[in-house]
Amino acid sequence: MQKSLHISADDCTGCYQCVLACSDAHGHDFNPVKSVIQVFRFEDEGRDVPYTCTQCDEAWCQKSCPTDAISVDANGAKVVSEALCVGCKVCTIACPFGTINYNADSGKVIKCDLCGGDPACVKACPTSAITFVHSDTAQFNKMRDWAGKTDAGSQQST
Amino acid sequence: MAWTGKILRVDLTAGTCTLEPLNMQWAGDYLGQRGLATKYLMSEIDPKVDPLSPDNKMIMATGPLTGTSASTGGRYSVITKGELTGAIACSNSGGFFGNEMKNAGWDMIIFEGKSDKLVYLLIENDQATLMDAAEYKGASCWDTEEGIKSKHGDQFIRVASIGGAGENGVKYACIINDMDRAAGRSGVGTVMGSKNLKAVAIRGTLGVKVKDREKFAVAVAAGKKVLADNPVTGQGLPTYGTQVLMNVINESGALPTRNHKDIQFEDAHDISGEAMHEPRKSDGKPNLVSNAACFACTIACQRVSTIDRTHYTVKDRPEYHKASGGLEYEAAWSLGAACGVNDLDALTFANFLCNEHGIDPITFGATLAAAMELYEMGVINDETTGGVKLTFGSAEALTTLVEQTCKSEGFGVELGLGSKRLCEKYGKPELSMGVKGQEFPAYDGRGIQGIGLAYATSNRGACHLRGYTIASEILGIPVKTDPLETEGKAGLVKAFQDATAAFDSAGICIFSSFAWTLDDVAPQIDAACEGDWSADRLLELGERIWNMERQFNLQAGFTGADDTLPARLLKDAATTGPAKGKVSGLETMLPEYYELRGWSQDGVPTAETLSRFGL
Ligand code: SF4
Ligand code: SF4
Numbered sequence: 001m002q003k004s005l006h007i008s009a010d011d012c013t014g015c016y017q018c019v020l021a022c023s024d025a026h027g028h029d030f031n032p033v034k035s036v037i038q039v040f041r042f043e044d045e046g047r048d049v050p051y052t053c054t055q056c057d058e059a060w061c062q063k064s065c066p067t068d069a070i071s072v073d074a075n076g077a078k079v080v081s082e083a084l085c086v087g088c089k090v091c092t093i094a095c096p097f098g099t100i101n102y103n104a105d106s107g108k109v110i111k112c113d114l115c116g117g118d119p120a121c122v123k124a125c126p127t128s129a130i131t132f133v134h135s136d137t138a139q140f141n142k143m144r145d146w147a148g149k150t151d152a153g154s155q156q157s158t
Numbered sequence: 159m160a161w162t163g164k165i166l167r168v169d170l171t172a173g174t175c176t177l178e179p180l181n182m183q184w185a186g187d188y189l190g191q192r193g194l195a196t197k198y199l200m201s202e203i204d205p206k207v208d209p210l211s212p213d214n215k216m217i218m219a220t221g222p223l224t225g226t227s228a229s230t231g232g233r234y235s236v237i238t239k240g241e242l243t244g245a246i247a248c249s250n251s252g253g254f255f256g257n258e259m260k261n262a263g264w265d266m267i268i269f270e271g272k273s274d275k276l277v278y279l280l281i282e283n284d285q286a287t288l289m290d291a292a293e294y295k296g297a298s299c300w301d302t303e304e305g306i307k308s309k310h311g312d313q314f315i316r317v318a319s320i321g322g323a324g325e326n327g328v329k330y331a332c333i334i335n336d337m338d339r340a341a342g343r344s345g346v347g348t349v350m351g352s353k354n355l356k357a358v359a360i361r362g363t364l365g366v367k368v369k370d371r372e373k374f375a376v377a378v379a380a381g382k383k384v385l386a387d388n389p390v391t392g393q394g395l396p397t398y399g400t401q402v403l404m405n406v407i408n409e410s411g412a413l414p415t416r417n418h419k420d421i422q423f424e425d426a427h428d429i430s431g432e433a434m435h436e437p438r439k440s441d442g443k444p445n446l447v448s449n450a451a452c453f454a455c456t457i458a459c460q461r462v463s464t465i466d467r468t469h470y471t472v473k474d475r476p477e478y479h480k481a482s483g484g485l486e487y488e489a490a491w492s493l494g495a496a497c498g499v500n501d502l503d504a505l506t507f508a509n510f511l512c513n514e515h516g517i518d519p520i521t522f523g524a525t526l527a528a529a530m531e532l533y534e535m536g537v538i539n540d541e542t543t544g545g546v547k548l549t550f551g552s553a554e555a556l557t558t559l560v561e562q563t564c565k566s567e568g569f570g571v572e573l574g575l576g577s578k579r580l581c582e583k584y585g586k587p588e589l590s591m592g593v594k595g596q597e598f599p600a601y602d603g604r605g606i607q608g609i610g611l612a613y614a615t616s617n618r619g620a621c622h623l624r625g626y627t628i629a630s631e632i633l634g635i636p637v638k639t640d641p642l643e644t645e646g647k648a649g650l651v652k653a654f655q656d657a658t659a660a661f662d663s664a665g666i667c668i669f670s671s672f673a674w675t676l677d678d679v680a681p682q683i684d685a686a687c688e689g690d691w692s693a694d695r696l697l698e699l700g701e702r703i704w705n706m707e708r709q710f711n712l713q714a715g716f717t718g719a720d721d722t723l724p725a726r727l728l729k730d731a732a733t734t735g736p737a738k739g740k741v742s743g744l745e746t747m748l749p750e751y752y753e754l755r756g757w758s759q760d761g762v763p764t765a766e767t768l769s770r771f772g773l
Binding site for chain 2: 013014015016017020024028030031041043044045046047126
């Protein structure tokens with residue numbers, strides 16, 4: 001069964017534990033700029049929002065890569081081959097979400113690879129704002145929350 | 159490893175920035191941050207120096223765990239001779255600035271001399287440049303931070319700055335980073351202002367390395383679990399912040415009220431952490447928007463608040479309608495109970511202004527409380543205050559004067575002196591509630607005996623964060639002691655002081671110590687840093703630091719006679735609550751404390767004690 005990262009910004013405190021775990025897990029020491037998950041603080045609203053690649057099924061980055069350096073692994077993650085990437089950055093332009101970025105140290109691009117199926121950010125998060133869940137049922141908890149607030153008998157879908 | 163091994167020395171007189179290697183032997187003896195920077199300061203300045211002269215230095219220092227994934231590992235401290243106190247000053251701040259400094263490759267930045275014009279320091283990894291700050295002259299910390307970010311087109315630059323208060327010599331100006339995190343006490347921002355240094359802006363992208371990645375990951379995970387499982391760090395602080403204490407301390411009969419005339423505040427609930435969760439009448443929303451974390455912190459005690467838009471303070475000022483750093487316990491107390499004010503929105507507004515303009519809300523609130531007492535006694539009057547009625551309980555007096563103090567206008571100029579200088583000026587020095595020139599925080603030494611000794615002996619003037627015996631006396635951490643009892647408190651204070659000095663030198667937040675002991679910290683340092691690090695080594699290092707700071711103060715001219723409390727706490731018995739009839743038993747605790755410290759009866763470390771710590 002395919003799994004996806006599920007992010008619930010409401011639970012995020014902006015602690016950067018996920019960011020640090022990501023950077024460390026990918027061999028970049030503790031270096032927030034090298035993390036492929038980023039957390040943005042919206043001071044005026046009191047909100048922290050983690051953001052990373054959603055692993056599009058039809059991935060802009062993958063389609064745009066002239067050297068076919070981006071492939072799909074067993075977990076459905078779009079992963080970059082360091083050997084094939086030439087650092088042209090076309091994928092970073094193609095991605096509408098900004099979640100694939102150039103790493104000046106290696107001259108290659110970096111993006112979320114779901115850590116081979118055991119994401120470091122998920123393990124590091126103290127509030128369970130990031131979870132790794134079955135893709136088909138990823139939003140069921142949200143549905144359940146709303147279901148609990150609704151009188152199901154009167155729900156109207158059109 | 160864990161240390162970057164590099165110091166940036168900024169000579170503001172000459173306008174130069176130079177790189178120096180870190181003294182690794184000192185790092186082994188003093189760890190980092192508070193301890194290590196104090197060692198540098200002591201070896202480079204005369205403790206007798208005028209804090210505002212170019213000969214004083216100011217050090218910004220990270221610890222070895224700063225910038226790592228160790229929970230709360232984002233701290234930095236500012237170490238200098240404090241303007242408010244004339245004693246060693248060391249003010250610790252969270253947010254994201256400390257990590258940025260470390261990630262730019264610096265353990266410490268030493269500022270010396272004085273610039274002939276207002277400047278800010280811009281650091282991009284190994285590039286450090288002094289930049290003209292004329293455009294930020296008089297600007298608030300908020301405007302300075304936003305201005306620098308937009309000028310350089312980089313929202314990820316982290317900025318620590320002073321507001322107009324620091325430029326204008328308010329004696330308790332702080333340094334604000336990340337909008338609402340403060341190196342708050344003792345006037346470290348005043349020293350920064352005296353050097354014509356407006357801000358330090360950093361972008362760091364080099365990464366922080368630890369000695370043994372795998373061992374470190376295990377130690378960090380274990381530490382995080384201890385914090386998550388502990389009721390204070392796992393539930394109390396995330397839910398209520400430090401404001402979890404307001405009702406608790408009030409019930410213990412140790413909430414100083416109206417300049418310590420009372421020790422219980424009848425309206426404590428209105429300004430408590432619980433009240434911050436309650437929906438307000440106007441819009442049904444609570445004061446508290448969310449909690450938030452400093453870098454790497456899995457506790458997340460920070461409050462993010464809004465002010466009721468219909469409140470008199472902001473109804474015509476939409477710039478204060480957005481969310482910002484909310485009340486922590488100490489500020490809620492100083493702006494609230496200390497002045498007898500029960501209006502949560504007025505307190506939140508005052509707190510926003512303290513952050514915006516960079517003044518310490520503890521000293522400000524306590525100074526206003528002293529002024530209110532002077533006013534009620536008729537020592538000062540409407541003429542002195544420019545017509546502001548300084549009665550205890552007046553929210554209008556609070557919000558008017560916080561603005562005047564932040565902007566150095568009207569009677570605010572006099573409040574900017576701090577309570578000691580203000581009360582001396584009006585011939586009533588006994589009304590200043592503090593030690594060594596620094597005002598008390600939010601606990602009364604009559605209702606909680608150990609904290610009275612901790613205040614009297616604190617190296618940076620009255621302070622709860624130098625030996626937080628409240629943990630034991632009220633919360634039962636690590637063991638419950640009776641707050642009304644003096645016996646055993648000398649040992650308790652010493653143990654807290656020594657351990658705290660080690661925590662403060664590591665790069666982590668002291669709030670972790672609600673759950674962590676040095677046994678939880680040592681494995682993280684050991685995995686991160688060169689050398690072998692045990693809890694015993696850290697405790698010894700903490701005691702070494704304490705004695706070194708003491709030496710600084712003695713050389714600066716303080717004596718054992720300064721280890722005292724105001725007469726109000728020593729002579730006027732508490733009138734209500736569990737401590738009714740009690741005064742502080744300082745005189746029974748202090749001699750025992752000196753003895754346990756290996757100090758003479760006059761409070762001077764003996765030659766043997768000094769040599770034991772290689773001082
Ligand atoms: S670890 Fe969790 S709480 Fe912390 S910043 Fe990441 S998503 Fe937010
Ligand atoms: S406990 Fe609070 S002050 Fe300390 S690091 Fe965490 S969020 Fe910051």
